[in-house]
Amino acid sequence: MVLINEFSRRLVLLSASIFLSLSLTACISMGKKTETIQSELAAGRIGNALAIAEGEDSEQEDVLASLDKGMLRRITGNYQASNQIFEVAKKKIEELYGVSVSEQAGALIVNDKTRSYAGDRYEQVLLHAYMAMNYIQQGDLDSARVEMLQANVKMQEWGEEPEDDPFVRYLSGMIFEALGEKDQALVAYRQAKDVYTTTKDKQQLPIPSTLKADLLRTLASEGHNNELRRLKKEFGIKKYKAKAIPKGYGELIVILNSGLAPVRQESSIVANTEGEVVDTVKIALPFYPEPAQRFHARLTTGKKKSKDLEVVEDVDALARAALAADIPIITTRAIARAVIKHKTQEKIEEERGALAGFLATVVNVATEQADLRSWVSLPQTIQLTKLVLPEGKNTVNIEIYNAAGMLVDTIKKEVDIKSKKSSFLAEHWLAPNMSLNVVANK
């Protein structure tokens, strides 16, 4: 009997340590992955970050891994491959529609990471925006239009304004207008203006001046004079004359994806309620650290023309708002989990003895981890401006200034402007001295 008991204790010990080591290695590698992609990105080593991302998730099962791959392929100029993997992410998100019963149960027993990550709503909508930009950069405006319609259906499904994305509305307007569909563009511009106003508590963004101009121009050309008068008054514009782009000139739309989205961190407390080891519980919650430095950008041309870019989407603020909205339920789940884990620890100790109870406590504390997942390769902000330029090849510079107003980097680009048409230039700037190739660290 003694022998049998000893054997059973060893069995419990063995399986607990196997489980513990398995779960620990899994957690460490998970944490390391995000950190490395993130740290490579923060250092501007895009090529390295891409190489790490490409090495992950060969089964293409993980939404986040596909989103990161897609974004990094896009930043390195591989638009077609980017959309191919974004499409994988999109399909997977669709498969993960609805609440999973088994994953919810897992979240109550182990931790929140057992739930599949289908992307937060702002991430799901931005996925369509980046796919649209990829199509634009391949010269396929019709397909970009398809993406915008899909984003529209998604936002429609979610109901009214709070989940609406003003930049995605604005981008759809610009795509419709570039395709010559002014009536559709007008509807999208109107929606964008409304959403900038209704989501102000999230993003704190004023209506961009370019959007005001676009809205007034399309209202004038579509003959909506009453609305034009009303909006002129609302925008405080006294004199307004709709100016068509003259022949021999075209419009350049510059979209700059600047900086990096924030990364969630874990804050945890380990509490002991009654002094016994088995009365130890841990609660771990995600939080965002202080926002990183913001950069602003100015577009300049050789002909002494210059224009500041305006923030049209504050992804940093969207990420923080999403977490703030979720934190009550995350906290509730964490507390419920602590109660359940405490009960099992007590029960195991009661039935199997002190050692088993101790091991169960160690496992429970080790597996209590905050869910830190989010799309980390998104930019901090999306900035935009528009400029009328002469037809043909033009060289433009996007100058990046830090918070102190110092010029830290310049992106030089050659753009091809077509008469009376809109051309898009969508760039990414993550950090000074960005390198798109794989480089040795330091």
Added chain:
Amino acid sequence: MFNRNCRHFMSVLLVLGLVAGVAACKPIVKREDPNSVKDLSGKWNDADSRKVSQEMIQDVLSQRWLSKFTAKKGQMPTVIVGQIRNLSHEHINTRTFIADMQRALINSGEVSFVASSKERSEIRDERKDQDLNASEETRKAMGNEAGADFMLKGSINTIIDAIEGEQIRFYQVDLNLIDMANNRMVWAGQQKIKKSVERSGVRF
């Protein structure tokens, strides 16, 4: 005690083995009849494409433009495929039903098609090459191309109404045949497809 622990251990092993076994499984392939209808996601699929092409073909061959043209000119009309714009919510491949239509019309023996502008430039390059390299008897001269009498143009539109968990998807395909000589529309075909898609808010 020993027995219970042993049983636990065995069941863990069994589950692990099962998981490994499932992961190592080969994909299951089953041949399907190309004419069968199988809706998976509710999106545009092969069955929709087939339905559109079949009904459009019937319509275009039964209308009077064909008999009128043949009676007037004494020859069968030549058609070129122009742009079919995708204005829908999905990345729809329009080439499948256009190719279906083209094949049916050519095989009916009543309509012929000329190559699209992209294909033409490739063929012209080949003709240029023949000019230099092919023998006199087999060489094809330039300037003998057949000009199209009609252009087939169109669009796919969708209207989607959605609330959480439910969608109504409405597709409308419009195809027009336009007379190249005077821009007159001689045939307008239209196909509509409506689907309702429900998704459960709960999964396993």
